[in-house]
Amino acid sequence: MDEINRRKLLKNVAIMTGGALSANVIAGVMSGAFAQDAINVDNPVFTADQLELVAEIAQMIIPDTDTPGAKSALVHDYIHAIVGDWYYEDERVNFMTGLNAVDPSFMTRDEAGRTAILMALDNEESDEKTFFAEFKELTLIGYFSSQIGAEEELRYEQYPGPYQGCVPFEQVGRTWAT
Amino acid sequence: MADFDAIVVGSGMSGGWAAKEFTEKGMRTLVIERGRHVEHRTDYVGEGLGPWEMKFRDKVDRKIADKNHDIQKRCYAFLDSTKQFFVNDLDHPYSQEEGKPFSWIRGYHLGGRSLTWHRQSYRLGDLDFGANKRDGHGIDWPVRYADIKKWYDHVETFAGITGNNDGLSQLPDGKFQPPMELNCVEKVIKERMEELYEHRRLIIGRAAHLTKPTEEQLELGRGTCQNRDQCQRGCSFGAYFSSQSATLPAAKRTGNLTVVTDSIAHSLIYDPKTKRATGVRVIDAHSKQGKTYTAKVIFMCASTLGTTQIMLNSTSEHFKNGFANSSGVLGHHIMDHLYAQGASGDFDGFEDRYYIGRRATGIYIPRYQNLNGQEEEYYRGYGFQGGASRVEWRDRIGEKGFGADFKESFKTPGKWQFNIGGFGEMLPDFKNHARLHKTKKDKWGIPLLHVDCEYGENDWKMRRAIVKDSVQMLKDLGLKNVQGYLNENAAPGIGIHEMGTARMGHDPKTSVLNKFNQCHDVDNVFITDGSFMTSSACQNPSLSYMAFTARAVDYAVTQIKANLL
Numbered sequence: 077m078d079e080i081n082r083r084k085l086l087k088n089v090a091i092m093t094g095g096a097l098s099a100n101v102i103a104g105v106m107s108g109a110f111a112q113d114a115i116n117v118d119n120p121v122f123t124a125d126q127l128e129l130v131a132e133i134a135q136m137i138i139p140d141t142d143t144p145g146a147k148s149a150l151v152h153d154y155i156h157a158i159v160g161d162w163y164y165e166d167e168r169v170n171f172m173t174g175l176n177a178v179d180p181s182f183m184t185r186d187e188a189g190r191t192a193i194l195m196a197l198d199n200e201e202s203d204e205k206t207f208f209a210e211f212k213e214l215t216l217i218g219y220f221s222s223q224i225g226a227e228e229e230l231r232y233e234q235y236p237g238p239y240q241g242c243v244p245f246e247q248v249g250r251t252w253a254t
Numbered sequence: 255m256a257d258f259d260a261i262v263v264g265s266g267m268s269g270g271w272a273a274k275e276f277t278e279k280g281m282r283t284l285v286i287e288r289g290r291h292v293e294h295r296t297d298y299v300g301e302g303l304g305p306w307e308m309k310f311r312d313k314v315d316r317k318i319a320d321k322n323h324d325i326q327k328r329c330y331a332f333l334d335s336t337k338q339f340f341v342n343d344l345d346h347p348y349s350q351e352e353g354k355p356f357s358w359i360r361g362y363h364l365g366g367r368s369l370t371w372h373r374q375s376y377r378l379g380d381l382d383f384g385a386n387k388r389d390g391h392g393i394d395w396p397v398r399y400a401d402i403k404k405w406y407d408h409v410e411t412f413a414g415i416t417g418n419n420d421g422l423s424q425l426p427d428g429k430f431q432p433p434m435e436l437n438c439v440e441k442v443i444k445e446r447m448e449e450l451y452e453h454r455r456l457i458i459g460r461a462a463h464l465t466k467p468t469e470e471q472l473e474l475g476r477g478t479c480q481n482r483d484q485c486q487r488g489c490s491f492g493a494y495f496s497s498q499s500a501t502l503p504a505a506k507r508t509g510n511l512t513v514v515t516d517s518i519a520h521s522l523i524y525d526p527k528t529k530r531a532t533g534v535r536v537i538d539a540h541s542k543q544g545k546t547y548t549a550k551v552i553f554m555c556a557s558t559l560g561t562t563q564i565m566l567n568s569t570s571e572h573f574k575n576g577f578a579n580s581s582g583v584l585g586h587h588i589m590d591h592l593y594a595q596g597a598s599g600d601f602d603g604f605e606d607r608y609y610i611g612r613r614a615t616g617i618y619i620p621r622y623q624n625l626n627g628q629e630e631e632y633y634r635g636y637g638f639q640g641g642a643s644r645v646e647w648r649d650r651i652g653e654k655g656f657g658a659d660f661k662e663s664f665k666t667p668g669k670w671q672f673n674i675g676g677f678g679e680m681l682p683d684f685k686n687h688a689r690l691h692k693t694k695k696d697k698w699g700i701p702l703l704h705v706d707c708e709y710g711e712n713d714w715k716m717r718r719a720i721v722k723d724s725v726q727m728l729k730d731l732g733l734k735n736v737q738g739y740l741n742e743n744a745a746p747g748i749g750i751h752e753m754g755t756a757r758m759g760h761d762p763k764t765s766v767l768n769k770f771n772q773c774h775d776v777d778n779v780f781i782t783d784g785s786f787m788t789s790s791a792c793q794n795p796s797l798s799y800m801a802f803t804a805r806a807v808d809y810a811v812t813q814i815k816a817n818l819l
Contacts, residue, residue, distance in 0.1 A: 250665045
């Protein structure tokens with residue numbers, strides 16, 4: 077939604093509701109910038125090197141293209157919050173074991189070298205979810221639910237308005253984030 | 255003289271309606287709500303947040319969910335943006351029979367579950383009201399469609415239901431606002447279904463959303479649905495029906511409404527001389543001080559199990575086993591809807607087509623089984639809810655790949671998929687019941703409710719039939735990669751349609767309520783939440799609670815005016 081339409085909608089809503097709105101609705105209608113607020117990690121578990129490694133792997137999965145990639149969307153901080161604050165101890169140990177098992181040369185390799193390392197991880201077959209599958213899941217969630225991922229890379233509309241059930245794809249242009 | 259003309263216990267779907275109808279008929283009315291006040295709009299703290307504005311992207315912090323919401327977290331709508339409308343299970347414990355889990359999903363606050371419901375709104379018809387009598391399970395409803403039809407008209411008109419008049423014998427038409435649109439794939443499947451089957455119809459879901467608000471709705475500050483589909487966060491547009499958006503403001507503007515929150519109904523007071531209830535004992539949730547409110551008539555709208563708990567706790571010399579329970583069936587015949595089984599499949603084509611908006615309703619396939627007598631191996635029937643949508647990033651987690659091309663591939667939506675989930679009718683069974691726990695009490699000294707409920711033989715037959723049938727149907731309709739599902743662990747209660755513990759009936763010996771939702775034993779006490787349901791049908795029940803509440807108030811006020819109450 078462009079700025080003019082945002083303001084128009086806000087005005088209409090305000091008239092209809094006699095001005096009483098939840099603060100979030102006002103903020104939601106007014107916000108327009110693609111950015112990612114800092115993610116607060118209550119129980120940090122990554123060292124600075126590990127956080128960098130996480131950021132670089134995530135960026136390899138979702139690189140910068142015509143839109144910013146994982147690093148700009150702070151996907152590494154999201155993963156840090158999940159591993160530090162969300163996971164129970166056994167899950168955290170599992171993740172850290174997987175992270176520490178990533179080829180130690182990853183950070184010093186060029187893109188082709190990094191790709192080869194991740195390709196090997198991506199092709200691992202296992203009955204259980206592999207470290208890389210878990211990492212990639214967190215990366216996709218972290219990225220596509222960020223404002224950059226949802227609104228810039230994909231499409232997200234807080235106030236869609238009337239439902240239209242069968243429009244040419246070009247009218248939307250990209251997949252809905254949600 | 256009584257404090258009020260009417261007391262309404264509970265402020266959710268039924269309580270809001272009772273308050274509106276009583277106050278509009280000039281009755282001084284008190285609504286007693288056990289939870290906190292929730293102000294329309296300003297207290298919808300999760301509304302309008304993008305996923306990036308929530309640390310765990312709208313999932314509830316798992317450690318908090320596991321600790322405080324071990325039951326509530328089973329509900330699909332329990333999210334970071336909605337968690338304030340679900341109880342803390344540690345503060346509000348109940349007891350479950352060993353080996354028979356029951357999921358009691360609750361919201362203790364003004365508006366109750368009217369804030370978090372899924373808004374699907376379907377009438378019951380004579381197929382449903384006649385079901386118990388026809389096949390002998392349960393007792394006969396003392397009501398037929400002709401008795402309740404005008405009250406469905408009444409509540410649909412006020413609440414605002416979007417839908418289509420489909421002219422189906424098994425699902426009565428109603429007073430609807432313009433229907434929401436089927437998408438391309440749903441339209442094709444609808445056509446194929448009509449070609450393939452005699453009784454199966456795909457219709458747009460009927461739901462309590464405004465698509466063309468009436469003057470009355472606009473006056474109440476309600477507006478058109480924006481298709482955000484984040485309804486359980488609260489809706490400042492007032493576009494979906496809730497107590498906050500509709501019934502309570504309508505009641506308030508009469509000047510006849512008083513609301514007390516944080517007031518936990520403990521029990522009803524019985525006067526053996528007059529054979530009437532004189533009032534309600536409440537406990538202040540914070541100070542734990544007791545207080546009594548009196549009224550000419552009392553409406554119990556505290557939710558099926560909430561009302562059951564209060565009634566069972568209202569013992570006296572006259573009612574040793576619970577209020578108005580001379581029949582002994584109070585608390586028995588708990589029903590839910592059979593839930594968590596269905597199928598999905600892929601649809602080829604329409605890859606250049608998409609949709610705009612998160613449509614706030616889905617598709618509905620009304621019941622088509624046992625329409626003309628007993629034809630299936632199980633009794634009663636089921637309907638399906640679902641819809642078609644295109645594969646998006648969430649559906650692709652687990653795929654191989656990474657890098658620029660991988661990222662790029664998410665920009666284009668994947669195949670269309672079509673899914674349907676069955677909602678089945680659960681038979682009434684005396685064995686399925688709630689009673690007061692003999693020793694355990696909550697922090698207000700009220701005995702815990704103990705729930706003993708499980709699916710019966712017919713219910714399991716039907717659950718399995720739903721899966722088999724839905725898989726076959728989707729294949730017949732030309733879908734690919736059809737997968738059925740049945741969650742064996744989904745315990746009763748998770749349909750969040752619990753009902754039936756104070757059923758209506760002709761005979762005071764086998765039922766708690768008469769045909770006007772009035773206690774057979776006590777003339778001035780009515781129950782109009784889900785407790786009254788004599789059978790469950792398979793339709794989402796809230797619209798029926800609204801209609802029966804409005805009808806019961808009309809009857810009660812007539813009785814008051816004739817000095818009979």
